[in-house]
Each structure stands twice: as C-alpha cells, then as structure tokens.
Amino acid sequence: MTEWLDEDEMAAWLPLIRIVQALPQALDRRLREEAGIPHNYYGMLATLSARADRTLTMGELARLTASSPSRLSHAVTGLEQRGWVVRKQCPEDKRRQFVTLTDAGQELLDRVAPSHVEHVRDLVFSRLSPEQVRQLAQIAATIVGNDELGEA
Amino acid sequence: MTEWLDEDEMAAWLPLIRIVQALPQALDRRLREEAGIPHNYYGMLATLSARADRTLTMGELARLTASSPSRLSHAVTGLEQRGWVVRKQCPEDKRRQFVTLTDAGQELLDRVAPSHVEHVRDLVFSRLSPEQVRQLAQIAATIVGNDELGEA
DNA sequence: ACCAGAAGTTTCAAACTTGAAACAACTGGA
C-alpha cells in the first residue's frame, strides 16, 4: 500500500516542483542573453574555476555537476570550440581526459558572475529572512544527502 | 557594486542548485522507465487530471506547468499521438485549443502515480522532520511568489 | 464596417540531452 502525501507535504511539494521547473529556466534565459550559454554550462565553468589549477577530469566534472558522461562530453566540445576550456590527455591513465578552464573562460566568468549573483539574489534570497536562509541550507543539505541525488 | 552571497546564503545555494539540477533528472529517469515519458509530460497530464472536466486551454496549461508555448505544443503533439490527450477547438474563441485528458491518459496516471509518489517521498520527504516540511512549504511558497518564477 | 494591433497557437531550424553501443586503456587473476 502506497502512502500518499499528507497536507503539509503537498503544501511543500507543489511550490517545490514549480521551483525546480522554473528556476533553472529563469537562470538559463538570463545567462543565454548575457553569455550565450545555458546555465549548466556556466556551472561547469564555475566548477573548474573553483579548482586551484582550474582542471578536472571529465568524470570528476560530470559527477560534480550532476551531468551524464554523454552530456558532459557534448558540453565540453561546445565550450572548447568557443575557447573557454581545453582538453588534455592524462599522462598516468590514458583513458582519462583533463579539462582546463582557459584565461578566456575565466574572463567570461568574471564578466558574467556579478549579474548572475544579483539574479540569484533576486530570485531566491531577496525575500527570505536570515532565519529562513539557514533553514533552507539545512533542508537542502539533507535532501542532497540522499544517495540518488548524489553528494557533491 | 554587486553584493556577493554571504556564508549562509552560499550554504543554501550550493545544495539548492544541486537539487534543481538532480531532482528533475531523477524523477525523469524513473518516469521514463515506468511510463516512457519525461517528468514534465507527467506534470502536464497530472495538471489536466486535477480539473473537474480534465480540460484546459493550451495557454492555461502552459502557464500552470511553466512551459513555453512552443514546448507545450510539441509535448501535447506527442501525448496526443500516444492517445493520452485530445485537442479540441474552443467554440467561443477559435484561436484557442482545448486539451483534454483521455480515459487512457487517466489510466496511465492511476497506474504510475503510486510509484511516483513513493519516489518523491524517498527523494525529498523521507529524511525531513515534520517541522522542516512546514518550513520548506513556507520558503518554497515565498520563492515561487517572485513574479519571474510565476505563480501557479 | 474597417483595420491596426493584440492574443493564442503552431512551425521552423538549431541546439541540447538522452541511453545505448562502441571504443580504448587499465586491472587483476589464472
């Protein structure tokens, strides 16, 4: 017997499902206008940028950005064509490929990040109390702790 | 001068961005296995099903599911080919099209819904306290209240 | 009644994503 969602859960689920649908779309649209790339491409660049050497293997980057291998391969091809990342062979294990953020990629991030952050603030944090921000951090961390949603 | 995200906001943002990326993917994959349709197609059927006459216009359905007109048009074409919805002209305003969930569509929902609900519970609610569920409902409703994310 | 503009929907071409299959390189046990 399946247990249905109760009233409180439903009151959380309906707006949450709306958020996971509409939030990435809103971020996507803005980033496409400003940088010509989708939101998760931006996430890939930002993830590389957070590394000391701006470098990760394809597999690590796929895991960190919750991307399928196939999707990441296509994405990196696109980013490489625009000159924002480069691929390099891993000398120790020739199956692997390194991906490195280029200077041009870093410049793109530097240019786009301020407006992106402002957008995030507008969409998510502007109307939440400091208390709610802390609650959200707790809740979101708990949800992400689920194996299927994959720990970053 | 752009204000950067503070520590608490960052602690909320990182897992939240992970959720909006990974949660729809997880729901998608399961629904593709069980029903052969993506998650937002399921959302369209469920939205129609919640109506007394199982009917909405294309525009209303697009708004309720946060879909672009173009995307909805393609989606409804696919759902129509599988026999789960039908289009009908609106007699009062011939620009509009009604979309109605068929019996076959309702049967699909009835068949798939229990496992889908269980999945949602697994991914989101299983580890949250009742208090956190209420907090999440508040927070999510506030975020969805933002105009750009569109009220349902 | 006319007609400019608005509203609702679909079509178009290009881009992105998907799972499965193919491919290449490493690993460990016989």
Place this chain on the structure above:
DNA sequence: TCCAGTTGTTTCAAGTTTGAAACTTCTGGT
C-alpha cells in the same frame, strides 16, 4: 603473459527544448 572484466570517454540516433517567425482569430478605435 594472457585475457576477461572494469573504467573513462566518445559516438550515434532519436527525442526534447529553444526563440523567433508565421499564421489565425479576436478586439477596440475610427
């Protein structure tokens, strides 16, 4: 050493999403 199995990545074909442009129908002002 050999070779089955595993791991990391790319290719393939099919399906989905996108914004813009096209199309049809309605509305309000003249």
